[in-house]
Amino acid sequence: MPPTDLTSPADPMPEGAAGDAVDDVPEGATAKSAAKAAAAQAPTRVPCGIKFEKVVKRFGDNVVLDHLDFTVGAGDRVTLIGPSGSGKTTILRLLMTLERPDGGVIRVGDDPLWHMERGGKLVKAGERHLHEMRKRIGMVFQQFNLFPNMNVLRNLTEGPVHVLGLGKDEAVERARGLLDMVGLADKENAHPTQLSGGQQQRVAIARALAMEPTVLLLDEVTSALDPELVVGVQDLLRDIARSTDVTMLCVTHEMGFARDISDRVLMFDQGRIVEEGSPEAIFEEPREERTREFLRAVLAS
Amino acid sequence: MSDVLDSYPLLLRGAWTTVQITLYGAAFALVLALLFGLAGASRSAALRAVNRIYVEFFRGVAALVLMYWFFYALPLLGLRFTPIAAAVLAIGLNYGAYGAEVVRGSIKAVPRAQWEAACALNFTAGQRMRRVLLPQATALMLPPFGNLLIELMKATAGVSLVSIADLTFRAKQIQASTGQTAATFAVILVIYFVIAQALQVLVRLAERRTERMLGRRPQARPIPIAATTGEVMAP
Numbered sequence: 001m002p003p004t005d006l007t008s009p010a011d012p013m014p015e016g017a018a019g020d021a022v023d024d025v026p027e028g029a030t031a032k033s034a035a036k037a038a039a040a041q042a043p044t045r046v047p048c049g050i051k052f053e054k055v056v057k058r059f060g061d062n063v064v065l066d067h068l069d070f071t072v073g074a075g076d077r078v079t080l081i082g083p084s085g086s087g088k089t090t091i092l093r094l095l096m097t098l099e100r101p102d103g104g105v106i107r108v109g110d111d112p113l114w115h116m117e118r119g120g121k122l123v124k125a126g127e128r129h130l131h132e133m134r135k136r137i138g139m140v141f142q143q144f145n146l147f148p149n150m151n152v153l154r155n156l157t158e159g160p161v162h163v164l165g166l167g168k169d170e171a172v173e174r175a176r177g178l179l180d181m182v183g184l185a186d187k188e189n190a191h192p193t194q195l196s197g198g199q200q201q202r203v204a205i206a207r208a209l210a211m212e213p214t215v216l217l218l219d220e221v222t223s224a225l226d227p228e229l230v231v232g233v234q235d236l237l238r239d240i241a242r243s244t245d246v247t248m249l250c251v252t253h254e255m256g257f258a259r260d261i262s263d264r265v266l267m268f269d270q271g272r273i274v275e276e277g278s279p280e281a282i283f284e285e286p287r288e289e290r291t292r293e294f295l296r297a298v299l300a301s
Numbered sequence: 302m303s304d305v306l307d308s309y310p311l312l313l314r315g316a317w318t319t320v321q322i323t324l325y326g327a328a329f330a331l332v333l334a335l336l337f338g339l340a341g342a343s344r345s346a347a348l349r350a351v352n353r354i355y356v357e358f359f360r361g362v363a364a365l366v367l368m369y370w371f372f373y374a375l376p377l378l379g380l381r382f383t384p385i386a387a388a389v390l391a392i393g394l395n396y397g398a399y400g401a402e403v404v405r406g407s408i409k410a411v412p413r414a415q416w417e418a419a420c421a422l423n424f425t426a427g428q429r430m431r432r433v434l435l436p437q438a439t440a441l442m443l444p445p446f447g448n449l450l451i452e453l454m455k456a457t458a459g460v461s462l463v464s465i466a467d468l469t470f471r472a473k474q475i476q477a478s479t480g481q482t483a484a485t486f487a488v489i490l491v492i493y494f495v496i497a498q499a500l501q502v503l504v505r506l507a508e509r510r511t512e513r514m515l516g517r518r519p520q521a522r523p524i525p526i527a528a529t530t531g532e533v534m535a536p
Binding site: 096097098127131134135137138139141143145146147148149158159162163191192193194207208211 | 414415417418419420421422423424425426428432433436437514515516517
């Protein structure tokens with residue numbers, strides 16, 4: 001499987017963490033000195049959980065997330081379902097730092113994502129802190145969002161080389177391994193526009209994995225694909241879920257996929273969790289009327 | 302007509318001056334356009350204000366008046382420029398302001414999803430701009446830049462008024478000495494047109510290059526050549 005070895009156990013580097021008070025966390029994954037060391041040595045990957053504490057997000061007068069609390073354990077596979085506008089995608093975008101929360105605290109691992117601890121208090125984080133935190137998180141988008149000004153290989157090596165500080169050869173090797181895993185080893189010199197939607201999405205998944213995130217966010221990754229291409233992408237994600245310890249947070253309208261990929265399903269409506277449970281519980285014996293109504297509507301379409 | 306054509310060395314020298322001022326002015330304008338365009342696309346309100354002040358001021362003043370300032374007014378205050386430098390400064394500052402708006406608009410026009418993808422890969426703000434947004438914005442900048450380049454070249458005709466011996470200046474000399482008004486101005490009309498076409502060809506080449514980079518045009522493929530015979534094989 002992936003040469004990036006997503007399954008490798010965490011390699012804590014406590015001496016690296018001591019240098020920086022702001023990011024002084026036991027994992028040592030965030031300290032800048034550790035980050036430099038990590039680039040040189042084996043990457044430090046500590047599986048990260050996610051915790052939302054009373055998170056509020058508004059767009060104008062529209063309250064998308066209303067004091068939302070939920071926790072995802074390290075290495076969990078969690079699927080968010082619910083009608084559109086229920087705030088599922090917003091959750092992923094807050095985690096990827098594409099949107100700023102209006103209230104509450106989001107934690108990834110043990111560290112607040114949007115805040116820094118200063119003298120026991122949480123203060124708004126600067127770009128530097130966000131940069132450290134983003135190292136833990138990767139995202140795959142509905143519309144793939146590959147960079148059209150680069151070929152496939154460079155889409156995969158650009159981040160590892162310029163952000164993680166990998167050597168060019170190492171980055172290329174990693175990229176080739178991932179392209180092999182997603183079944184596109186022969187497309188490394190192709191241009192994104194020459195690929196089908198399914199192929200582009202597989203490249204996008206490989207690009208996210210090349211950064212070795214501990215949390216992978218999947219935002220309706222098959223919604224923009226032709227029906228016959230959906231299966232390939234879903235199979236790939238299933239393989240990744242099976243073979244790695246990455247924490248996965250997945251927004252999808254494909255209930256079958258939600259069912260086989262996740263350990264837990266959260267049903268959202270109007271910015272709140274209506275119901276949560278194992279996929280079997282949610283899909284076979286939903287307790288809430290709102291969940292039943294939603295599942296009926298989805299299955300009917 | 303033949304009198305006019307006989308003075309072709311003068312015309313050529315004038316045309317060369319015109320081309321030189323065009324190229325220096327365009328290079329200076331491009332630098333200003335990129336600097337102030339990036340400032341205008343910045344998240345910092347202060348930088349955006351710098352962009353607005355520059356753009357509104359230099360877009361609002363006539364290039365010719367600016368040239369008179371550099372040539373006649375500023376020397377009175379002790380700032381002296383060579384005539385060519387005065388012309389290049391005036392034209393560059395003026396067209397740089399238009400160019401800055403092109404750069405700012407093009408950066409803004411790159412889909413936000415590209416910014417998001419770059420952010421998800423943890424690129425820093427500078428890397429997002431240099432590696433993702435600016436290369437894609439370049440494709441959008443080139444057609445309006447082509448327009449501006451030709452506009453700029455034509456605006457250089459104004460330098461004849463501060464007695465720089467450009468194409469228009471030489472034409473007036475020839476017209477005065479030969480008296481052939483129609484023929485003289487017909488000839489320089491054609492020369493200006495030819496220079497404009499040459500510039501347009503350069504911009505088109507640059508456009509093709511960026512389109513190929515963005516995959517909007519088939520990649521240039523080497524024609525397969527038979528190894529032994531060196532013959533070009535049918536595809």
